Amino acid sequence: MLQKTSHFMKQANLINGEWVQADTGATIDVINPATGLKIGTVPKSGAAETRRAIEAADKAFLTWRKTSALERSKLLRKLHDAIMDNQDVLAELLTTEQGKSLFEARGEVGMSAAYVLWFAEEGRRTYGDVVPSPWADRRIIVTKEPVGVIAAITPWNFPSSMLARKLGPALAAGCTSVVKPATQTPYSALAWGVLAEEVGIPKGVINIVTGSPGEIGDEICANPLVKKITFTGSTPVGKMLIQKSATTVKKVSMELGGNAPFIVFDDADLDRAVEGAMVAKFRNSGQTCVCTNRFFVQAGIHDKFVERLAEATEKLKVGSGLEEGTQQGPLIDEKAAQKTEEFVADAKAKGATVVTGGKRHALGGSFFEPTVISGAKPDMMFMKEEIFGPVAPVFEFKSEEEAVRLANDTEFGLACYFYTGDLGRAFRVMEGLKYGMVGVNEGLITTPEAPFGGVKESGLGKEGGHQGIEDYLDTKYVCLGGLGL
Ligand SMILES: NC(=O)C1=CN([C@@H]2O[C@H](COP(=O)(O)OP(=O)(O)OC[C@H]3O[C@@H](n4cnc5c(N)ncnc54)[C@H](OP(=O)(O)O)[C@@H]3O)[C@@H](O)[C@H]2O)C=CC1
Numbered sequence: 001m002l003q004k005t006s007h008f009m010k011q012a013n014l015i016n017g018e019w020v021q022a023d024t025g026a027t028i029d030v031i032n033p034a035t036g037l038k039i040g041t042v043p044k045s046g047a048a049e050t051r052r053a054i055e056a057a058d059k060a061f062l063t064w065r066k067t068s069a070l071e072r073s074k075l076l077r078k079l080h081d082a083i084m085d086n087q088d089v090l091a092e093l094l095t096t097e098q099g100k101s102l103f104e105a106r107g108e109v110g111m112s113a114a115y116v117l118w119f120a121e122e123g124r125r126t127y128g129d130v131v132p133s134p135w136a137d138r139r140i141i142v143t144k145e146p147v148g149v150i151a152a153i154t155p156w157n158f159p160s161s162m163l164a165r166k167l168g169p170a171l172a173a174g175c176t177s178v179v180k181p182a183t184q185t186p187y188s189a190l191a192w193g194v195l196a197e198e199v200g201i202p203k204g205v206i207n208i209v210t211g212s213p214g215e216i217g218d219e220i221c222a223n224p225l226v227k228k229i230t231f232t233g234s235t236p237v238g239k240m241l242i243q244k245s246a247t248t249v250k251k252v253s254m255e256l257g258g259n260a261p262f263i264v265f266d267d268a269d270l271d272r273a274v275e276g277a278m279v280a281k282f283r284n285s286g287q288t289c290v291c292t293n294r295f296f297v298q299a300g301i302h303d304k305f306v307e308r309l310a311e312a313t314e315k316l317k318v319g320s321g322l323e324e325g326t327q328q329g330p331l332i333d334e335k336a337a338q339k340t341e342e343f344v345a346d347a348k349a350k351g352a353t354v355v356t357g358g359k360r361h362a363l364g365g366s367f368f369e370p371t372v373i374s375g376a377k378p379d380m381m382f383m384k385e386e387i388f389g390p391v392a393p394v395f396e397f398k399s400e401e402e403a404v405r406l407a408n409d410t411e412f413g414l415a416c417y418f419y420t421g422d423l424g425r426a427f428r429v430m431e432g433l434k435y436g437m438v439g440v441n442e443g444l445i446t447t448p449e450a451p452f453g454g455v456k457e458s459g460l461g462k463e464g465g466h467q468g469i470e471d472y473l474d475t476k477y478v479c480l481g482g483l484g485l
């Protein structure tokens with residue numbers, strides 16, 4: 001395993017083009033969640049290393065911002081090709097540190113490359129405006145400029161594609177970067193450093209620092225050289241970063257928690273709804289911010305849906321992500337497995353029925369049985385809290401109005417899904433749901449071409465689509481006078 005991936009498996013920070021250890025020499029172990037065994041270490045860095053990385057990015061910005069959009073686009077295209085040329089090895093590395101199946105890891109690496117390609121193209125279209133002037137002797141010109149140094153803090157559930165959604169637009173726009181990957185999955189991000197070097201992205205444009213999240217985060221928030229923070233992770237940490245970065249008034253993009261509803265109306269195509277439910281719930285063993293947290297199923301189709309969902313769930317193959325054919329890997333760690341147990345225990349204590357699964361998997365460790373629960377009620381934990389595990393709670397509802405009300409009864413507003421065969425209902429419900437993304441008769445909606453992001457406490461800003469590059473640009477208004485105008 002290490003043999004095959006060692007070229008990409010860097011166990012060091014990348015600062016100003018040098019692979020370096022923490023100043024103290026301290027390291028953190030990285031564990032394979034499927035085996036509990038150590039894969040390697042990464043530096044336990046703090047404020048000083050982060051400051052140097054920020055300064056390197058700031059220096060590199062002076063020249064990187066002057067490269068043409070076309071030059072940057074060509075480099076990003078090369079990066080895309082390098083990612084795809086190494087898709088299998090990068091997927092293996094991702095699975096080893098994260099746990100997801102190789103099938104999903106290959107998909108994530110492919111998605112990372114797709115984001116890079118998308119932004120390679122979008123970077124060439126960051127148009128400004130020439131605005132009709134109210135003055136005969138002056139002209140109004142509006143330009144777009146890179147914001148400067150950006151800091152990207154990424155989570156463990158998508159260690160590669162979350163970085164792609166941030167570095168793709170940042171680099172395309174002409175920004176330079178400091179990356180702080182999740183401590184549990186640092187190697188996919190560090191591999192980006194290797195790939196970037198190989199394709200010729202200049203030193204200092206991408207800097208990567210691993211270590212103490214509090215110290216690194218505090219330096220990022222306090223340092224005035226950092227102009228923007230882009231974060232994917234939990235809502236509490238996102239809120240804290242917003243507060244702390246207010247002292248230096250930074251731009252922020254926040255992709256935070258979700259509590260996705262999945263509504264199935266009586267008039268839905270049942271086969272399609274079950275197929276969509278499986279992907280919307282069990283992708284990455286339920287550890288996706290857009291994973292269904294609550295199924296709401298109308299009374300007339302409820303029992304049939306539960307039966308079919310349970311049948312499909314029982315067929316899922318649980319195992320090490322590295323074994324071909326595995327569909328469900330382990331949860332990221334013991335804490336995640338305990339939290340999942342808590343959701344099930346809470347539901348059982350409040351009268352729900354475990355239709356299938358409901359406990360740790362016989363494989364041990366953090367493996368959890370894919371679970372379906374019926375008789376879910378609003379007083380149960382999963383009504384309000386993100387499960388982030390393979391548990392599908394099913395609520396029964398009677399009317400369209402009740403379904404929309406229950407679906408919206410959360411402070412989150414990331415993704416939601418609903419299934420219906422009625423066009424009028426499709427519009428009514430789509431308009432009634434307070435979410436940033438809606439899947440109508442679709443359970444998998446992520447793609448680089450579309451703006452991914454939430455409303456309410458699920459976040460700020462969009463990643464992907466033509467909107468995804470805007471947050472990395474400042475708008476400048478130029479009023480041009482004199483010159484014989
Ligand atoms: N929206 C999403 O996609 C995600 C949602 N979550 C939700 O959050 C729950 C907890 O997951 P968890 O991994 O703890 O999420 P966190 O929000 O703690 O982690 C996300 C990233 O933030 C970093 N971080 C943590 N604390 C700080 C800080 N003080 N300053 C700067 N950066 C910080 C983490 O670093 P480090 O790894 O070093 O702690 C990691 O890189 C999950 O169960 C899930 O419900 C989690 C991940 C992604």
Ligand SMILES: O=C(O)CCCC(=O)O
Nearest residue numbers: 157158232288289290446
């Ligand atoms: O969980 C996340 O934070 C992002 C999900 C990305 C995807 O849908 O592929």
